[in-house]
Amino acid sequence: MSWLSDDTVARLQNAAAQPDFSDTRYEITRALARGGMGVVYEGVDRDLRRSVAIKVLPIEFAGGDAAVRLRREAELIAGLEHPGIVPLHDMGVLADGRAFYVMKLVRGKTLAEMMQSPHTIAEALRLCIRICEPVAFAHARGVVHSDLKPANVMIGEFGEVLVMDWGVSVAGTPGYMAPEQESGSRGPVTDVFALGVILRQILAGSGESLPRRLRAILTKATASSPGDRYSSARLLADDLLRFLDGQPVTAYPETILDALLRWGNRNRALIGIVSAYLVMRMVVLLMAHR
Amino acid sequence: MPGSLFPTTRRSVVEALSSEDRIERERAFDSVAAIYWKPLYKYARIVHRRDSADAEDLTQQIMLQALKRDTLAAYDSQRASFRTFLRTIFDRLIANEDKRAACVKRGGAATQVDFSVAEEELARENENHDTPDEYFRRQWVRTLFGTAAAQCRETLDPLSFAIFEAYDLAPESDVSYAQLARRHAVTEMTVTNRLAAARRRFREIALELVRESTASDREFENEVRALFGIDV
Numbered sequence: 001m002s003w004l005s006d007d008t009v010a011r012l013q014n015a016a017a018q019p020d021f022s023d024t025r026y027e028i029t030r031a032l033a034r035g036g037m038g039v040v041y042e043g044v045d046r047d048l049r050r051s052v053a054i055k056v057l058p059i060e061f062a063g064g065d066a067a068v069r070l071r072r073e074a075e076l077i078a079g080l081e082h083p084g085i086v087p088l089h090d091m092g093v094l095a096d097g098r099a100f101y102v103m104k105l106v107r108g109k110t111l112a113e114m115m116q117s118p119h120t121i122a123e124a125l126r127l128c129i130r131i132c133e134p135v136a137f138a139h140a141r142g143v144v145h146s147d148l149k150p151a152n153v154m155i156g157e158f159g160e161v162l163v164m165d166w167g168v169s170v171a172g173t174p175g176y177m178a179p180e181q182e183s184g185s186r187g188p189v190t191d192v193f194a195l196g197v198i199l200r201q202i203l204a205g206s207g208e209s210l211p212r213r214l215r216a217i218l219t220k221a222t223a224s225s226p227g228d229r230y231s232s233a234r235l236l237a238d239d240l241l242r243f244l245d246g247q248p249v250t251a252y253p254e255t256i257l258d259a260l261l262r263w264g265n266r267n268r269a270l271i272g273i274v275s276a277y278l279v280m281r282m283v284v285l286l287m288a289h290r
Numbered sequence: 291m292p293g294s295l296f297p298t299t300r301r302s303v304v305e306a307l308s309s310e311d312r313i314e315r316e317r318a319f320d321s322v323a324a325i326y327w328k329p330l331y332k333y334a335r336i337v338h339r340r341d342s343a344d345a346e347d348l349t350q351q352i353m354l355q356a357l358k359r360d361t362l363a364a365y366d367s368q369r370a371s372f373r374t375f376l377r378t379i380f381d382r383l384i385a386n387e388d389k390r391a392a393c394v395k396r397g398g399a400a401t402q403v404d405f406s407v408a409e410e411e412l413a414r415e416n417e418n419h420d421t422p423d424e425y426f427r428r429q430w431v432r433t434l435f436g437t438a439a440a441q442c443r444e445t446l447d448p449l450s451f452a453i454f455e456a457y458d459l460a461p462e463s464d465v466s467y468a469q470l471a472r473r474h475a476v477t478e479m480t481v482t483n484r485l486a487a488a489r490r491r492f493r494e495i496a497l498e499l500v501r502e503s504t505a506s507d508r509e510f511e512n513e514v515r516a517l518f519g520i521d522v
Contacts, residue, residue: 003411004436005461009428012435015458016493017518020486058515095490 019056019094026054026102033151042105045089052089053105055165056098074101076143077166084134086154086164106164108157111198112150115205121214124202125240130161132195132237138166139188139232146186148194149176150201179224189226192236196221196229199240213262214243216252303502304372308362323353323403325437325503326373329429330380331408332415337422338384346405348387352380367505371513377426427516434517438495445495446488449474453481454488 004012017039021028025047033040038057045052074091081087090102111131119127131153135145145152145166154162172181178193200218203210210218217239223229230236239249246266248254254262264271306318327349334345355361356376365375439459443451452474456465467485471478500517504510 002436003414004432004439004459005414006416008459008461008463009432009435011458011463012439012492013431013518015489016496018489020490022483022486058511 019098019100021054021094023095024092026052028054043102045102051105053086053103055101055103056094057100058098071099076141080134080138080141080143080166082134082137084130084161084163085138085166086162088166103164106154106156106162108154108160108162110151111153111155111202114155115150115202119202119206121203121206121208121210122244124199124206125214125244127161128195128199128202129237129240131163131198132233132240134161134163135191135195136232136234136237139191139234144186144188145191145194146181147172147176148191148198149173150198153198178226180226185226187226188232189229192221192230192233193223195233195236211243212258213249213252217243217249220251302505304362304365304367304505307356319353319356321502322356325430325433325499326376327353327403328408328411328433329426330376331405332412332429333377333380333422333426334384335408335412337425340384342405342409348380348384349403349405352376352383355379355383365505367509371509371516372503372505373426373430373513373516374423377423381422431517434496434499438492438499441495442488442492446491449476450484450488450491453484454492457485458489458492 019028019039019041021043025045027044027046029042029044029051031039032042032053038055041054041056043052043054044050071091074088078088078091086106087104088101089104091100092102093099111127114127131148135148138145143166145163147165148163152163152165154164156162172178172186172190172194176194176197178190181190196218199221203214203218217236220228220239221230221236230239235250239251242249246262248259248262252258303318303321306314307322309315309318330352331345331349334340334348335342338345340348356379361379364379365372370378442454446454453470456470456473457463467478467481470481474481476484496517497514500513501510504513
């Protein structure tokens with residue numbers, strides 16, 4: 001074969017990477033996101049005339065054990081019916097052997113974009129609880145996400161929180177991966193670690209100093225040893241809820257003084273009213289004694 | 291599952307290089323030489339700044355060395371790709387040549403290749419490169435794609451290859467589907483379908499070539515990334 005120019009090589013790389021959907025009911029419109037685990041395209045389902053998101057996995061995942069494992073995972077994910085989980089509509093294999101997943105196309109912003117806007121600690125915690133809920137739901141059904149990160153959480157046009165990219169990722173993302181993931185280990189606790197990192201990032205954006213009990217929750221969620229973490233996203237969400245409600249959290253063993261301070265914080269209004277009443281009574285008594 | 295593109299049952303060329311059977315070993319050597327002689331020659335010329343005679347000699351030497359089983363015994367696919375291994379022993383060979391200073395010409399070619407072709411190509415290539423490894427990778431991709439394109443010419447029907455050649459292989463592609471349809475007196479849909487089929491065949495062949503020259507699934511995955519780019 002004659003010599004290939006740099007332009008030709010680049011063109012061939014693109015051509016080879018471009019998925020060929022001609023034998024399917026889908027049509028690619030544009031690429032939405034690219035990553036080590038494949039490319040997500042916006043596309044159209046010609047039969048149902050609706051827009052969809054299509055994830056095409058890297059070519060090296062074609063064929064063999066990887067394909068079998070991906071199909072098994074897709075079946076599990078398709079069984080996850082939860083308002084916080086982007087539903088999987090379909091999956092298939094392209095002529096070149098690459099697997100693809102067809103998902104609901106979510107319009108909105110990613111959590112990574114949302115984190116830029118100002119927010120309080122309470123808002124951050126409420127958001128994190130809503131992320132934990134679908135993850136906890138999946139954990140209860142034996143499904144682990146393994147690549148939770150702000151780019152995989154969408155906030156829809158009506159404020160709905162949706163977690164995307166279920167299970168098809170096996171590698172995780174540096175910075176969000178639990179230490180044990182590097183050796184291929186994955187489970188609910190690896191997701192808890194990533195949720196802890198996400199929570200820390202959202203809270204950092206609040207600019208407020210964190211209470212000791214909340215810092216303890218973060219430490220427990222992101223503990224290096226899996227055994228020291230919350231064993232599921234449900235337990236993490238429960239502790240965050242308890243913190244918001246001013247209840248004791250499991251991550252922080254309280255002293256009597258801590259409990260009193262927390263009780264005081266929680267009942268500031270009551271303490272204020274009682275204090276004002278007592279001061280008033282003392283003033284009345286003092287005046288009566290004169 | 292159309293996973294037939296992946297000849298998992300076929301013995302890897304890298305494994306065959308260590309075969310007891312001389313014929314199998316030589317056949318494997320020819321496959322390796324077909325993909326690697328140009329990248330190695332150009333690497334010697336550009337990265338190590340050797341003149342053409344030296345680069346020819348070094349390329350022949352490394353090919354002879356690659357045939358030796360004790361050389362290949364040092365290869366561990368868990369540590370590096372075969373491509374990196376070959377480049378590393380080539381670097382070592384060149385370093386040893388430097389130490390010897392006096393250049394001793396060796397007789398007998400390891401493989402029949404026309405170095406003037408590589409020399410002509412070098413004149414057309416951009417010499418800029420980030421690192422030696424990156425330069426070698428780019429030359430490997432160029433040669434592997436060239437080999438895959440040549441095999442496409444042999445296996446595709448003439449119309450499909452003509453469309454593929456004009457649209458994807460030409461040095462500068464500014465031809466449209468409509469122009470190709472007029473040129474070959476077919477519909478644009480035919481152009482679309484033939485091009486898709488040709489690209490599919492090209493991809494299959496390229497992957498097959500990578501599969502042959504890798505010794506493990508992990509190495510295969512990494513080399514496919516190196517071939518098509520990380521974002522595939």
